[in-house]
Amino acid sequence: MDYQLIVIGAGPGGYVAALRAAKLGLKVAVVENREPGGTCLNRGCVPTKTLLHSSRIYSDVLRGENIGITADGVKIDIAAVFARKRSICEKLSAGIETMFKSAKVDLLRGTGKISAPGEVEVVSGEKGLKYTCENILVATGSVPAKPPIPGLDLPGVYTSDELLEGSDRLFKSIVIIGGGVIGVEFANFYNDLGCDVTVIEGMDRLLPVMDKELSQNLSMIFKKRGIKIYVNSTVECIEKGPQGISVKFKSKDVQGEAAGEAVLCAIGRKPFFDGLFADKLTPETDGNRIKVDENYQTSIPGIFAIGDVSSKIQLAHYASAQGTAFADMLCGRRNDTDMNVVPSCIYCRPEIASVGMTEAQCKDADIPVKTGKATMFGNAKTVIANGDRAFMKVVAHANTHKVLGAQFMCENATDMISQISEAVANGMTAEQLMYAMRPHPTFEESLSDALTDLISKFSG
Numbered sequence: 001m002d003y004q005l006i007v008i009g010a011g012p013g014g015y016v017a018a019l020r021a022a023k024l025g026l027k028v029a030v031v032e033n034r035e036p037g038g039t040c041l042n043r044g045c046v047p048t049k050t051l052l053h054s055s056r057i058y059s060d061v062l063r064g065e066n067i068g069i070t071a072d073g074v075k076i077d078i079a080a081v082f083a084r085k086r087s088i089c090e091k092l093s094a095g096i097e098t099m100f101k102s103a104k105v106d107l108l109r110g111t112g113k114i115s116a117p118g119e120v121e122v123v124s125g126e127k128g129l130k131y132t133c134e135n136i137l138v139a140t141g142s143v144p145a146k147p148p149i150p151g152l153d154l155p156g157v158y159t160s161d162e163l164l165e166g167s168d169r170l171f172k173s174i175v176i177i178g179g180g181v182i183g184v185e186f187a188n189f190y191n192d193l194g195c196d197v198t199v200i201e202g203m204d205r206l207l208p209v210m211d212k213e214l215s216q217n218l219s220m221i222f223k224k225r226g227i228k229i230y231v232n233s234t235v236e237c238i239e240k241g242p243q244g245i246s247v248k249f250k251s252k253d254v255q256g257e258a259a260g261e262a263v264l265c266a267i268g269r270k271p272f273f274d275g276l277f278a279d280k281l282t283p284e285t286d287g288n289r290i291k292v293d294e295n296y297q298t299s300i301p302g303i304f305a306i307g308d309v310s311s312k313i314q315l316a317h318y319a320s321a322q323g324t325a326f327a328d329m330l331c332g333r334r335n336d337t338d339m340n341v342v343p344s345c346i347y348c349r350p351e352i353a354s355v356g357m358t359e360a361q362c363k364d365a366d367i368p369v370k371t372g373k374a375t376m377f378g379n380a381k382t383v384i385a386n387g388d389r390a391f392m393k394v395v396a397h398a399n400t401h402k403v404l405g406a407q408f409m410c411e412n413a414t415d416m417i418s419q420i421s422e423a424v425a426n427g428m429t430a431e432q433l434m435y436a437m438r439p440h441p442t443f444e445e446s447l448s449d450a451l452t453d454l455i456s457k458f459s460g
Contacts, residue, residue, distance in 0.1 A: 003029045003133040005330065006120045008112040008276070011038020013307030013319030014139030015096050020327035022103040029131065030105055031112035031122050035089070036096040039141050039269075039308075040316035042089050043161045048185050049347050050085045051164075055192035056349065067386060076193055078170040085164075114138075115278045117302050135302050135330060138290065139323070140276060142269035142308035149177075149265075151238030156245050157263045160186070171195050171261040175247045177235055178266035179206040181346050184218065186264055188348040191227050198228040198258040200249055202267075205231055207346070211358040211407045213393065218348065218409070221388050230256060238263060271309045296326045318342050338425040345414040350388050353417035356405025356424045359395050368398035372430070372454020376410055380441035387411050392450045394420070394430065401429040401458060406450075416444050430454050 007018045010032035022028045035042045058076050061069065100107050110124035114136060121130045144159035146152055160182050174190050176183045179201030191197045199206070199222075205215040206222070206229065219229055233251040240246070243259040250256065271289045284291045284299035289310050296304045306326055307319035321337050328335040346352040362369040376382040376390035390410035396403050406420040423433055430451050438445040 001134060002131045003027050005135050005137060006031065006131060006133040007137045007139055008120065009038065009139035009141055010036040011139060011141045011307065011319065012040050012316040013323040016320040017137055017139065017306065017323030017327050018105050019099060019103050020324050021330060022105045024327060024331040026331065028105045029108050030100065031108045031110065031120060033111040035093045037093045041092055043164050045316055046092060047085045047089055047164045050088050051081060051189050052185060052347055054081045055189045059192040076170065113278065114276060114281060114303065117300055135304065137326065138273065138276065138303065138305040138309055139307050140273050140309050142314060143272045145268045145270045146265060147267060149235055149238060152265060154238060154240060154245065157238055157265065160264065160266055163264055173244065173260040174262045174264060175200065175258045175260035176264045176266055177247065180268060183266040184346060184348050186266060187222065187227055191225055198260065200233050200235060200247065200258065201231045202234055203231065210354060212360065214352055214407055214409050217389055269308065269314055273309055295329055296322065313342055315342065341421050341425045343417045343421050347414065350390050350410050351413040353408045353413040355417050355421045357395060358405060358407065362395060362404060369395055369404065370398045370454060370457040371395050372450045372457065374446040374449035374453060376446050379443065379446045381443045382411060385411055392446050394450045394454050396430045396454055401431060402427055403430055403433060410443055412443050419447065
């Protein structure tokens with residue numbers, strides 16, 4: 001037996017699981033045919049946030065007159081921006097390799113294929129080597145979804161992976177198909193750089209799975225910045241036109257058309273495990289994802305799966321939490337992370353962060369709730385930062401006062417949401433959250449205002 005555990009995929013689920021299992025004493029190998037770190041580090045979370053950091057600084061400098069900063073000749077070097085993005089990704093990816101070496105985790109370069117239970121073939125070029133193991137963990141992640149839209153394969157039409165990897169040029173205009181997290185973040189980035197941006201969304205609003213108030217607020221901010229938004233719109237085809245690439249769509253039985261120098265298809269991602277399993281060794285699926293039980297085991301004993309390949313929740317931190325929980329389970333250890341409390345973060349401006357249940361979800365589930373809200377027009381830090389429309393909203397059970405969720409839309413929202421995650425995971429009440437003193441001036445002091453508003457409604 002070569003290994004006790006072979007992990008296929010070195011993304012945030014796979015590499016975390018491998019390192020945890022090695023720390024707990026198992027002999028572990030990781031199979032990866034690309035850069036360690038997976039989609040999140042190389043083609044997703046980290047590169048998009050790096051680009052957004054650059055575009056934010058550029059945008060702030062251009063609009064700095066009202067805070068006393070005037071700069072002449074400011075320009076964006078898009079090639080340098082993308083070069084920095086690559087440098088950061090390479091540095092962090094190399095760091096994962098260093099952690100593998102320190103933990104004595106073998107990194108097997110190549111494409112993994114499960115040839116039999118307890119056997120993985122690693123193919124690199126024309127050479128294939130087989131390794132035996134006690135258990136196999138599938139953590140192969142996801143790839144951009146590409147719907148059957150005519151013209152989607154035209155030059156200048158990109159997925160998010162392609163845009164991040166090979167398009168270090170500044171477009172004058174771009175049409176984004178999809179108003180979810182990926183589409184919103186790219187819309188923010190290109191708008192910051194002065195690009196003409198159009199977003200086409202099939203549902204009734206941007207960020208359709210988020211709280212409605214977040215979506216409405218973001219739409220108002222985007223429209224104020226000049227971003228054109230079409231919702232309830234179905235894309236019918238993409239064609240080359242006189243003004244660039246033309247996206248034809250139907251909105252409430254009315255034909256529409258948006259043209260851009262480039263088109264981004266950002267309608268989400270789909271689990272990826274093509275060619276992973278040998279013939280006659282196919283695990284049970286729900287059509288898209290690999291099915292797993294409460295211990296992450298597939299329908300094939302000894303083969304497990306975590307992350308995007310098996311979960312409806314496609315978030316790096318969720319995959320990492322699953323990776324740790326899987327390794328603990330495999331080694332007979334207890335893991336207390338609450339997998340039902342999963343924060344969601346969107347790095348537009350202002351940032352959006354949400355965790356737990358929304359007011360609408362509670363009502364659909366017949367849970368009596370009260371909500372408390374604080375708008376941040378008077379928050380000193382928001383005024384200092386020249387922030388956009390911002391608010392914090394907290395949802396709690398009307399009878400027990402336990403916090404059930406929250407939605408933040410403000411500066412640094414993604415860094416503050418963990419306060420609510422901890423409260424929901426530990427069954428804390430709104431009153432207990434008020435025990436903590438929050439410093440002034442900070443963005444988070446508005447949370448005390450939202451909680452005060454919430455608590456005042458319990459007796460009403």
